[in-house]
Amino acid sequence: KAGVTQTPRYLIKTRGQQVTLSCSPISGHRSVSWYQQTPGQGLQFLFEYFSETQRNKGNFPGRFSGRQFSNSRSEMNVSTLELGDSALYLCASSSNREEAFFGQGTRLTVV
Amino acid sequence: EDQVTQSPEALRLQEGESSSLNCSYTVSGLRGLFWYRQDPGKGPEFLFTLYSAGEEKEKERLKATLTKKESFLHITAPKPEDSATYLCAVQAGGGNDMRFGAGTRLTVKP
Numbered sequence: 001k002a003g004v005t006q007t008p009r010y011l012i013k014t015r016g017q018q019v020t021l022s023c024s025p026i027s028g029h030r031s032v033s034w035y036q037q038t039p040g041q042g043l044q045f046l047f048e049y050f051s052e053t054q055r056n057k058g059n060f061p062g063r064f065s066g067r068q069f070s071n072s073r074s075e076m077n078v079s080t081l082e083l084g085d086s087a088l089y090l091c092a093s094s095s096n097r098e099e100a101f102f103g104q105g106t107r108l109t110v111v
Numbered sequence: 112e113d114q115v116t117q118s119p120e121a122l123r124l125q126e127g128e129s130s131s132l133n134c135s136y137t138v139s140g141l142r143g144l145f146w147y148r149q150d151p152g153k154g155p156e157f158l159f160t161l162y163s164a165g166e167e168k169e170k171e172r173l174k175a176t177l178t179k180k181e182s183f184l185h186i187t188a189p190k191p192e193d194s195a196t197y198l199c200a201v202q203a204g205g206g207n208d209m210r211f212g213a214g215t216r217l218t219v220k221p
Binding site (some may be wrong): 004033042043044045048058092102 | 143145147152153154155156157160198200204205206207208209210211212213214
């Protein structure tokens with residue numbers, strides 16, 4: 001079956017702009033989690049959506065937000081981009097409380 | 112606060128030289144411990160889930176074990192294609208969020 005699809009794969013934005021990233025989970029999976037990966041901090045949890053509701057949130061500022069649609073597809077948005085937001089953003093899909101499967105990620109570069 | 116520590120940070124092996132990677136954790140109410148493999152520029156690839164102390168799982172040259180304080184990923188007779196970063200993560204609480212360790216970067220030389 002198809003895996004987790006993230007779009008776009010690469011993105012270059014300017015400081016102060018906003019960006020929206022998209023994630024299509026594995027068919028039948030209702031949980032979508034987002035992670036930020038940087039060389040210095042590793043993989044850090046942003047938030048999780050389950051059945052269109054945010055179920056859990058990590059320690060990131062309010063500039064980071066997300067949503068989930070009725071078909072389980074999810075988007076995350078980062079407003080007022082900062083240089084430190086440059087990272088690989090990963091989406092993970094799972095059925096409830098089982099192992100998570102990751103997409104290939106979106107590489108965001110803020111200049 | 113939940114903590115996950117992986118060691119060593121980097122490991123270089125000769126092809127066929129078996130070794131183990133360590134993941135020590137401090138978490139309240141562990142629901143699961145996960146091992147992932149990540150190649151450069153790609154998303155993590157799921158390997159194993161362990162739920163309780165004493166549990167073991169195997170896949171090809173990899174074997175994962177779990178105690179109450181740590182997990183080991185044993186690599187038997189590794190090949191160059193096993194070169195990757197191996198990530199350990201723990202899950203607790205009610206959601207699906209995971210806390211990851213920093214990873215072990217494994218290089219296997221032919």
